[in-house]
Amino acid sequence: MALNDSPSAESDSTAKITVKKVSTAYGSGQEAVQALSEVSVSVDDGEFCCVVGPSGCGKTTLLRTIAGLETPDSGSVLVDGEPVTGPGLDRGMVFQEYALFPWRTVRGNIRFGLDRPACGCSDCERRVRKLIDLVGLDGFADSYPKALSGGMKQRVGIARALAVDPEILLLDEPFGSVDVRTRDRLHAELLDIWRETDQSVVFVTHDIDEAVMLADRIVVMDSEPGTVQSVHSVDLSRPRDRTTTAFVDYVARIRDELGSPTETGC
Amino acid sequence: MSVQTDTGNSTDSVWASDARRYLRGLGGLAVFLVVWWVGALLTQPSYLIPTPTESAVAFSELFTTSTEIVVPVVDTNLVLPTGVAHLTETLFHYVPGLLIGAVCGIGLGLTMGWSGRLDDWLRPLIRLLRPIPPLAWIVFAIVWFGIHHTGAAFIVFVGAFWINFYGAYGGVEGVSSELTDAASTLGVDRDLSMLKLVALPSAAPQILTGFRTSIGRCWMIVVGAELFGAPGVGYEIINASNNLAMDTSVAYMLLISLAFLCMDVGFRLFERRLLTWR
Numbered sequence: 188m189a190l191n192d193s194p195s196a197e198s199d200s201t202a203k204i205t206v207k208k209v210s211t212a213y214g215s216g217q218e219a220v221q222a223l224s225e226v227s228v229s230v231d232d233g234e235f236c237c238v239v240g241p242s243g244c245g246k247t248t249l250l251r252t253i254a255g256l257e258t259p260d261s262g263s264v265l266v267d268g269e270p271v272t273g274p275g276l277d278r279g280m281v282f283q284e285y286a287l288f289p290w291r292t293v294r295g296n297i298r299f300g301l302d303r304p305a306c307g308c309s310d311c312e313r314r315v316r317k318l319i320d321l322v323g324l325d326g327f328a329d330s331y332p333k334a335l336s337g338g339m340k341q342r343v344g345i346a347r348a349l350a351v352d353p354e355i356l357l358l359d360e361p362f363g364s365v366d367v368r369t370r371d372r373l374h375a376e377l378l379d380i381w382r383e384t385d386q387s388v389v390f391v392t393h394d395i396d397e398a399v400m401l402a403d404r405i406v407v408m409d410s411e412p413g414t415v416q417s418v419h420s421v422d423l424s425r426p427r428d429r430t431t432t433a434f435v436d437y438v439a440r441i442r443d444e445l446g447s448p449t450e451t452g453c
Numbered sequence: 454m455s456v457q458t459d460t461g462n463s464t465d466s467v468w469a470s471d472a473r474r475y476l477r478g479l480g481g482l483a484v485f486l487v488v489w490w491v492g493a494l495l496t497q498p499s500y501l502i503p504t505p506t507e508s509a510v511a512f513s514e515l516f517t518t519s520t521e522i523v524v525p526v527v528d529t530n531l532v533l534p535t536g537v538a539h540l541t542e543t544l545f546h547y548v549p550g551l552l553i554g555a556v557c558g559i560g561l562g563l564t565m566g567w568s569g570r571l572d573d574w575l576r577p578l579i580r581l582l583r584p585i586p587p588l589a590w591i592v593f594a595i596v597w598f599g600i601h602h603t604g605a606a607f608i609v610f611v612g613a614f615w616i617n618f619y620g621a622y623g624g625v626e627g628v629s630s631e632l633t634d635a636a637s638t639l640g641v642d643r644d645l646s647m648l649k650l651v652a653l654p655s656a657a658p659q660i661l662t663g664f665r666t667s668i669g670r671c672w673m674i675v676v677g678a679e680l681f682g683a684p685g686v687g688y689e690i691i692n693a694s695n696n697l698a699m700d701t702s703v704a705y706m707l708l709i710s711l712a713f714l715c716m717d718v719g720f721r722l723f724e725r726r727l728l729t730w731r
Binding site: 251254255256273274275276278279280282284286287288289290291292299300331332333347348351 | 654
């Protein structure tokens with residue numbers, strides 16, 4: 188698929204998501220912080236796109252803007268050519284700190300989006316059971332989030348987002364608080380799910396290694412004032428192996444670009 | 454179950470430590486009774502402090518004698534054991550005051566916590582009204598309703614209102630924006646649904662704590678209101694002391710304590726069932 192390195196990503200008709208010259212500032216006057224400055228990105232249909240960059244580079248703001256949880260000061264976000272005006276069921280979101288409803292069981296959390304009247308699904312119960320199965324939580328359907336480990340919580344978060352069958356999956360550093368071994372397994376599971384569902388994925392992370400492991404394309408962002416620095420296609424076959432030279436090269440190249448090699452992991 | 458400390462088994466030692474705790478509690482009660490007794494025997498004139506036995510006899514008399522009370526609204530007469538009769542009289546204004554106060558307080562707390570604009574409008578007014586002790590409203594209770602069930606219920610209402618208001622208000626203010634964000638990406642797009650599906654369950658622990666606190670606070674308030682003349686256990690306390698029957702006053706105090714304990718324990722059980730997810 189076409190690569191949209193250039194800031195003028197406007198007239199791409201095949202894009203699932205088009206972010207056009209989006210600028211967002213927090214605060215006002217002297218203390219205003221420019222989170223995003225004329226950011227343009229596009230994500231193709233069915234593409235797995237990772238956004239990396241140091242903390243404070245606006246990557247989470249970018250994701251939240253695509254989700255419709257933030258309104259940009261200028262510029263626009265288009266999904267299938269239609270401007271985004273607020274959150275919608277076509278865009279599922281997975282949160283960094285899980286954001287599970289603690290008063291609902293695993294089943295209840297996954298069901299949340301299906302209980303809306305807007306959802307006409309006639310066999311919700313079966314769908315929920317399939318999702319519990321898909322994320323490997325059978326046996327925990329009636330547990331409350333407090334009883335789950337971080338990895339399990341995020342599985343629920345993913346299943347909950349998938350329940351309404353969104354065309355786009357947005358993930359905000361979803362595995363940041365999960366231990367390394369669990370993270371590797373979750374990566375593999377997420378890729379399996381993605382292959383099965385044909386969704387377009389935007390995955391925000393500060394971990395370059397994670398981005399190279401997952402992405403078709405990596406958008407590198409730079410802080411101050413939140414701009415897209417470069418875009419890389421990752422031409423590695425899956426499953427990917429961190430120890431291959433090609434993999435290491437990708438990681439090194441992006442790390443170099445982000446500047447000081449010791450700090451980019453943060 | 455034994456009180457031995459040297460059992461190796463851990464469940465045994467939990468039992469043992471529980472048993473020790475209960476025994477210590479009983480010991481504390483026993484010491485208090487002895488101090489009370491000795492104090493009462495040494496104090497002259499003797500009516501100043503009734504002895505535990507005198508109080509126990511007076512307490513039992515609350516259930517061996519009977520009294521006729523008037524049921525408000527339906528206006529029929531009812532004969533009940535004296536203690537139960539006066540407790541019932543108290544409940545006639547305690548329960549409506551508590552429930553109506555809680556419903557109004559929680560309702561306003563939820564809407565104000567949720568709507569920034571309403572919050573702006575009402576915050577100064579609430580700052581001003583909140584510090585007024587509920588009992589200070591007794592003057593209005595008297596001129597508006599007369600000092601009877603309605604007047605006392607009004608005072609209880611005021612007390613219940615504020616505690617529940619702050620429980621709900623704080624609870625809704627503390628709803629994490631991550632949860633509302635998650636809900637809106639899952640299709641919740643109306644304020645009312647967000648309130649029902651996210652804010653209310655998320656604030657439930659604080660709302661329930663507020664209500665439980667108001668159960669106790671309203672007992673204090675209700676007794677205060679009755680000291681001004683509304684019928685009920687509080688009135689009986691002062692009525693008995695006017696006749697220097699301090700043992701009867703103590704009996705009614707004990708009755709209030711037991712009534713409160715029953716309600717508190719009952720509500721705690723209900724709360725625990727409702728909040729199993731915590």
